[in-house]
Amino acid sequence: MRRTRWLVLPLLFLAAAPGVLRAAEERAPFTISADSLEVNRKTRVAIYQGNVAADDRGRGLSILADRMEFYFDERMEEIERATATGNVRLSYGERRGVAERAEYFPREDRAILLGHPKVWQENDVVSGCRITLLLREDRSQVEGCDGERVNAVLYPKRDEGRPPGGARR
Numbered sequence: 198m199r200r201t202r203w204l205v206l207p208l209l210f211l212a213a214a215p216g217v218l219r220a221a222e223e224r225a226p227f228t229i230s231a232d233s234l235e236v237n238r239k240t241r242v243a244i245y246q247g248n249v250a251a252d253d254r255g256r257g258l259s260i261l262a263d264r265m266e267f268y269f270d271e272r273m274e275e276i277e278r279a280t281a282t283g284n285v286r287l288s289y290g291e292r293r294g295v296a297e298r299a300e301y302f303p304r305e306d307r308a309i310l311l312g313h314p315k316v317w318q319e320n321d322v323v324s325g326c327r328i329t330l331l332l333r334e335d336r337s338q339v340e341g342c343d344g345e346r347v348n349a350v351l352y353p354k355r356d357e358g359r360p361p362g363g364a365r366r
Contacts, residue, residue: 225253225254225255226254226255227251227252227253227254227255227276227303228251228252228254229245229249229250229251229252229265229267230245230248230249230250231245231246231247231248231249231250231265232246232247232248233245233246233247234246238273241268241269241270241271241273242266242267242268242269243266243267243269244264244265244266244267245264245265245266245267246263246264247263247264248261248263249261249262249263249264249265249281251265251279251281253301253303256289256303256306256332257289257290257332258287258288258289258301258308258332259287259288259289260279260281260285260286260287260299260301261284261285261286261287262281262282262283262284262285262286262299263282263283263284264281264282264283265279265280265281265282266279266280267279268280275304276303277302277303277304278300278301278302278303279300279301279303280298280299280300280301281298281299281300281301282297282298283297285297285298285299285310287299287308287310289308289330289332290335291318291319292316292317292318292330293316293317294310294314294315294316294317294328294330295310295314295315296310296311296312296313296314296315296328297311297312297313297314298310298311298312299311306331306332306333306334307329307330307331307332308329308330308332309327309328309329309330310327310328310329310330311326311327314326314327314328315328316328316330316337319352320350320352321349321350321351321352322349322350323337323339323347323348323349323350324339324347324348324349325339325340325341325342325345325346325347325348326340326341326342326343326345327339327340327342328340
């Protein structure tokens with residue numbers, strides 16, 4: 198019985214930990230699902246593999262990936278950062294993005310997309326070598342590297358009071 202308790206406690210803790218993240222702020226839970234989970238309390242890492250879906254409802258951010266690693270503080274009470282790899286897809290608000298790798302820092306409300314990242318809002322798309330999403334500020338930074346330039350395709354917005362392709366009234 199005692200051995201079973203020690204095997205189950207880390208799993209129960211991980212299930213509870215997202216709900217207590219910044220409990221003083223009474224935020225929505227951080228939920229994670231995957232095909233498998235490995236927890237190492239000594240290194241304070243939880244590794245989810247296979248069809249990983251992480252949802253930080255308090256910030257409106259969802260991340261899908263093949264694998265995600267969550268790094269906890271010393272007491273394993275708060276996620277310090279998360280790394281997603283393999284077929285990374287995310288959404289936040291009206292924006293969606295893809296990349297080969299993403300790093301997420303919940304305390305800073307910041308996500309970094311690497312490996313041919315692209316972010317869309319409606320039909321508009323921006324791409325570069327590195328895209329930093331500053332979620333709290335509703336701001337992005339896009340960088341090119343090694344001869345790769347930043348690219349954006351922006352579609353004009355249609356005004357309700359203007360005829361299609363026409364001048365203003």
